[in-house]
Amino acid sequence: MFEKLANIFRIPDLRKRVLFTLAMLAIYRLGGHLPTPGVNFLKLEAAFNQNAGSLLGFVDLFSGGNLRRMTIFALGIMPYITASIILQLLTVVYEPLAKLQKEGEMGRKKITMWTRYITVILSAIQSFGIAIGLEKAGDFVLHPGVGFILMTMLTLTTGSAFVMWLGEQITDRGIGNGMSLLIFAGIVVGLPRGVQDLLEKAKNGTWGAITPVLMAGLVVFMIAVVAFIVYVERCERRIPVQYAKRVVGRKVMGGQSTHLPLKVNAGGVMPVIFASSILTLPQTIGVGLKNSRYFGDLFRMLAWGEPLYTLLYALGIIFFAYFYVSIVFNPSEVADNMRKYGGFIPGIRPGKRTADYINEVLTRITLVGALYLIIISFIPEWMIAGIHLNHLPFWLGGSFFEKLPVWMTNGLGVNFYFGGTSLLIVVGVAMDTVTQIEAQLIMRHYDGFTPRSGRIRGRRNWSS
Secondary structure (H helix, E strand, C coil), rough: HHHHHHHHHCHHHHHHHHHHHHHHHHHHHHHCCCCCEEEEHHHHHHHHHHHCCHHHHHHHHCCCCHHHEECCCCCCHHHHHHHHHHHHHHHHCCCHHHHHHCCCCHHHHHHHHHHHHHHHHHHHHHHHHHHHHHHHHHHCCCCHHHHHHHHHHHHHHHHHHHHHHHHHHHHHHHHCCHHHHHHHHHHHCCCHHHHHHHHHHHHCCCCCCHHHHHHHHHHHHHHHHHHHHHHHHHHHHEEEEECCEEECCCEEECCCCCEEEEEEECCCHHHHHHHHHHHHHHHCCCCCHHCCCCHHHHHHHCCCCCCCHHHHHHHHHHHHHHHHHHHHHCHHHHHHHHHHEECCCCCCHHHHHHHHHHHHHHHHHHHHHHHHHHHHHHHHHHCCCCCCCCHHHHHHCHHHHHHCCCHHCCCCCCCCCCCCCHHHHHHHHHHHHHHHHHHHHHHHCCCCCCCCCCCCCCCCCCCC
C-alpha cells in the first residue's frame, strides 16, 4: 500500500494536482479562523453550545465550525449549491435554458457564469438575514447598526464567493470534485471534537449506570453504519447486454456479452446536500423572525427534528434523487447508442422498448437508493434531537406520542459528527477521490489501490 501511495508522487502531473488540492484545502481552513468584524464570538459560541441539538448545530457541522465562530467563510458553499439547484430546476421548465445546456462547452460556461451571479445574490440575502438575526437575537453584536449590517453582508458574501472559487479551482486544476472536498474538509475537522464529546460523556456518566453499555453500542452502531454505507455505495444492478456479430471488411466484430451497470445510489450524496440546503435557506434567512406574529409558527414547524421538517426532508431527498439521476443518465440515449453498435438486451426489442425497460429498472433502484439516503440522513437527527412527534396536533396523535420514551422524542444529545449524513458524505467523497486517483494511476500504467484494478501492461516509467 505504501508503494502505491508513493506512486502518486512519482507522476509529475498527478503530484502537482494532489499538492494543489492540499494547498487549496489549507487556504480554506486558514480562512476558517478569520473572524467577521463586529461579532461577539464568545457569546455566539456559547449560544451554539446551548443549541447543539438544533438545526444551527447541524449546519455548523457542514461549515466546519465556521458558522459557530462567524468567520468570513460562515456561509460556506451552501449558496453555490442552492444556486446550482435553481438553475438545474430551470433547465427542466425553461426551454431556452435547456437548449443552452445542450450547446456544449459554450453553454456550460454561460450556465456556470449565471450560477456565480445567483450565488452572490443568495449570499447577500443570507448574510443580510444573519446580520439582522444577530442584532435581534441577543448581545452578539458589538456595535449594531447599518454599518454592521453592510460590513457583514460584504464580508460573508465575499467569503462565499471565494469558497466557490476555491471549489472550482480544485475541480479544474486539482484532483476534481472540488465542492464535495470542501464539505469533506469541513466535516472531518469536527471529528476530534466529536470524539472528545463522547469521551467526556463516558467519563461523566451522562446516561447514568447504562453509560458504558450505550457507549459500546454506539461504537458498534457507527461501525455498522460505515459497513452499510460502503456496501450500498458499491451495489449495482447489472442489465445483461448482448452484441450481435457484424462483418467489417474481412473481420467479424461483436458477438460478446457484457452488462450495463446501474448504481443503486447513482446520485451519491447530492440529493442529501440539495434537500438540506433548500431546508436550511428559510431557517438562515428567518433567524430574526422566529418570534414573528405571522411567520413564527411556520419557522418553528420547520425547526430541526420537527415532524414537518422531517417529512419535507424525506420528500426532498426522494425528489432530488430522481431529479439528479434524470440529469446524469438518459435511458433513451443509452438505448440509441446500444442499437447503433448492434447491442440488445435479451428478450427486449431494441429502441423504445429497451429505453422503457432501462427506465423501469432505474426507477425501482432509485427509489431503493432514496430510501437508503433517508435512513442514513435521519440517524444524526434521531441521535441528537430525536423526533418531536409529541409536538403534533392532538388530531394527529400528539397526545399519544407523549407516552414515548424521552430519548425517542428528545434524542440522546450525542454530537454525531461521524454518523448519518456526515459519514455518508465523508465515505462517498473519499471513495470518489480514491477512484479518481486510481484512474490516473492506471492510465499511467501503475497499480491501483484495489486488487481488482490491476495494471495496464506497458512502460512503467511513462507519464504525461
